[in-house]
Amino acid sequence: MTARLIDGKAAALSLREQVRVAAGTFAQAAGRRPGLATVLVGEDPASAVYVRSKIKATGEAGLESFHHKLDDATSEEDLLSLVADLNADERVDGILVQLPLPTQIDAAKVIDAISPDKDVDGFHALNAGRLATGLDALVPCTPLGCLKLLRAELGDLSGKNAVVIGRSNIVGKPMAMLLIGESATVTVAHSRTADLPGVVRQADIVVAAVGRPEMVKADWIKPGATVIDVGINRVLTDDGKGRLVGDVAFSEVSQVAGAITPVPGGVGPMTIACLLRNTLVAAHRRAGLTVPQEL
Numbered sequence: 001m002t003a004r005l006i007d008g009k010a011a012a013l014s015l016r017e018q019v020r021v022a023a024g025t026f027a028q029a030a031g032r033r034p035g036l037a038t039v040l041v042g043e044d045p046a047s048a049v050y051v052r053s054k055i056k057a058t059g060e061a062g063l064e065s066f067h068h069k070l071d072d073a074t075s076e077e078d079l080l081s082l083v084a085d086l087n088a089d090e091r092v093d094g095i096l097v098q099l100p101l102p103t104q105i106d107a108a109k110v111i112d113a114i115s116p117d118k119d120v121d122g123f124h125a126l127n128a129g130r131l132a133t134g135l136d137a138l139v140p141c142t143p144l145g146c147l148k149l150l151r152a153e154l155g156d157l158s159g160k161n162a163v164v165i166g167r168s169n170i171v172g173k174p175m176a177m178l179l180i181g182e183s184a185t186v187t188v189a190h191s192r193t194a195d196l197p198g199v200v201r202q203a204d205i206v207v208a209a210v211g212r213p214e215m216v217k218a219d220w221i222k223p224g225a226t227v228i229d230v231g232i233n234r235v236l237t238d239d240g241k242g243r244l245v246g247d248v249a250f251s252e253v254s255q256v257a258g259a260i261t262p263v264p265g266g267v268g269p270m271t272i273a274c275l276l277r278n279t280l281v282a283a284h285r286r287a288g289l290t291v292p293q294e295l
């Protein structure tokens with residue numbers, strides 16, 4: 001392996017420690033701890049695991065946690081009513097409704113119902129629009145985590161060629177907006193992109209957010225490029241067990257890239273740290289306090 005390993009786990013721990021300190025200062029000034037409400041609908045095992053690690057990290061950072069576990073058969077109306085209660089609850093600074101939602105519920109409607117100033121996922125159209133127009137926004141956690149890793153690895157990103165593979169509203173699109181904000185030259189690739197390997201080969205920075213196990217190969221990568229692997233894919237191994245792999249063929253790409261994030265231990269932990277960070281930012285804004293610079 002020649003690439004430098006970007007340690008997302010370590011970066012996440014350090015951000016979580018900064019959040020913990022800032023949460024203490026907030027509690028002194030505001031007379032209450034920042035609060036995060038998590039909502040899990042149904043029994044999807046992966047979702048349950050993620051929500052559990054979010055709740056654990058919330059407590060460790062000294063934030064108040066309000067968890068709501070709803071039945072698989074919950075109606076859209078009942079979920080919207082819970083969101084309205086959380087919007088009105090003064091103790092709640094952030095609301096996270098875990099996706100995906102069961103099919104009887106329109107996720108877009110639920111996201112739209114979350115108060116934009118409590119939208120710590122950054123999925124509400126108002127926050128997406130604010131990000132796109134360069135205004136202060138709550139920024140989606142995964143792309144924000146990727147940006148923090150890129151800045152720590154590369155410093156100034158201006159003038160770099162960045163290729164984002166994937167154009168979803170929760171990863172690819174906001175990632176592209178953040179990189180434009182850093183003055184990178186940004187290309188967004190997707191399933192209709194012609195000659196994807198050729199496009200990726202131009203990149204100094206590759207962000208893969210596709211959802212296809214180990215799709216990005218070594219001969220797509222410009223030597224020395226920085227590779228951020230957002231993908232979380234559970235694949236079956238020969239011994240019948242599951243294993244987590246990214247969207248990048250790590251063992252071969254790490255021979256060519258300059259730096260690369262592993263899966264697990266890369267972007268995933270940063271997503272959770274950024275959720276705590278966003279909750280703290282939301283708490284400060286709601287309380288009329290200045291957001292600490294280091295966050």
Ligand SMILES: NC(=O)C1=CN([C@@H]2O[C@H](COP(=O)(O)OP(=O)(O)OC[C@H]3O[C@@H](n4cnc5c(N)ncnc54)[C@H](OP(=O)(O)O)[C@@H]3O)[C@@H](O)[C@H]2O)C=CC1
Binds near residue numbers: 210211233
């Ligand atoms: N680490 C973390 O914290 C997180 C990880 N993830 C992971 O990131 C990955 C992406 O998530 P998400 O954005 O929600 O996924 P989506 O399925 O919403 O989007 C996938 C994107 O990849 C594009 N795509 C699919 N197949 C190809 C292909 N063969 N070639 C080029 N582009 C392709 C799609 O194109 P088109 O638009 O044309 O269909 C789409 O834009 C998943 O593995 C997910 O598990 C997601 C969130 C958080």
Ligand SMILES: Nc1nc(=O)c2c([nH]1)NC[C@@H]1CN(c3ccc(C(=O)N[C@@H](CCC(=O)O)C(=O)O)cc3)C=[N+]21
Binds near residue numbers: 100121142266268271
């Ligand atoms: N409203 C909402 N917001 C989200 O941010 C959201 C969501 N819904 N739905 C699902 C995706 C996925 N996601 C991950 C978070 C952490 C890890 C993570 O910590 N992964 C560990 C490994 C975890 C494991 O071993 O399974 C790692 O990469 O090291 C992964 C994925 C957040 N998401």
